Amino acid sequence: MASPRKSGRQPLADRMYEVLLGQFTDGRWSAGEPVNIGALSRELDVSQTPLREALARLEHTGLVRREALKGYRVAPLLTEFELIKLMDARLVLEPALAYEAARRTTPEFLDEVLESVDDLARAATSPATAAFSAYWTIDERFHLLIAAQADNPFLEKAYRSLGGQVQRFRFFAKLGSARGAPGLAAEEHRAVYHALVAGEADEAAAAMRRHIENAKQRVLEDRRSVEAADLPVGR
Numbered sequence: 001m002a003s004p005r006k007s008g009r010q011p012l013a014d015r016m017y018e019v020l021l022g023q024f025t026d027g028r029w030s031a032g033e034p035v036n037i038g039a040l041s042r043e044l045d046v047s048q049t050p051l052r053e054a055l056a057r058l059e060h061t062g063l064v065r066r067e068a069l070k071g072y073r074v075a076p077l078l079t080e081f082e083l084i085k086l087m088d089a090r091l092v093l094e095p096a097l098a099y100e101a102a103r104r105t106t107p108e109f110l111d112e113v114l115e116s117v118d119d120l121a122r123a124a125t126s127p128a129t130a131a132f133s134a135y136w137t138i139d140e141r142f143h144l145l146i147a148a149q150a151d152n153p154f155l156e157k158a159y160r161s162l163g164g165q166v167q168r169f170r171f172f173a174k175l176g177s178a179r180g181a182p183g184l185a186a187e188e189h190r191a192v193y194h195a196l197v198a199g200e201a202d203e204a205a206a207a208m209r210r211h212i213e214n215a216k217q218r219v220l221e222d223r224r225s226v227e228a229a230d231l232p233v234g235r
Helices: 012-025 037-044 048-061 080-102 107-124 128-149 153-161 163-172 181-198 201-228
Strands: 064-067 071-074
Touching (some): 012 037, 037 048, 048 064, 080 153, 080 181, 080 201, 107 128, 128 181
Antiparallel strands (some): 064 071
């Protein structure tokens, strides 16, 4: 009996997940905003079932929350306390991942890291809205490449377990674009890359630590400036 042919078409729920995730990166949704599934169904011309499946997946990332009898709502902005603790957790994990990755470099890995570094540098010079849309996707690729190359499944799993909260940080941070934060981050990524190329594990760890510490300071300053001006956050 012949085995059933696998369809090359992407499941509709997977496509809706990517569409909704893209809307987050484009800044369409605000922190705390209710998600109207009926309106989304009409807008995207799909039934509510794949949208509900996609939102259930997004709930696992931490980007949306399901409230009993109320439906889904975009997750609230991370509090200052949560931001500090999240970045402190990254400071524990990511220098260790960079250290291990620097001891296990391959030409293919270095090529991929360089591509992400160059892509980030280009995004930093794009118009603000375009930079916001592209920046976090490229940033995620850079950090995940290093986590995978460390070849320590326990460290990588620990980093990935932060994924949903890191996504909340990424999509709801304002980047401090007026202060040139994307360009600064691109330079910091390049410093990590150069340490990886040189095989300097200690310097790779130190460069990653500087990057996370600087990112922590930038986002805290940006959050405080927004709160001081009593401006809306999340867009």
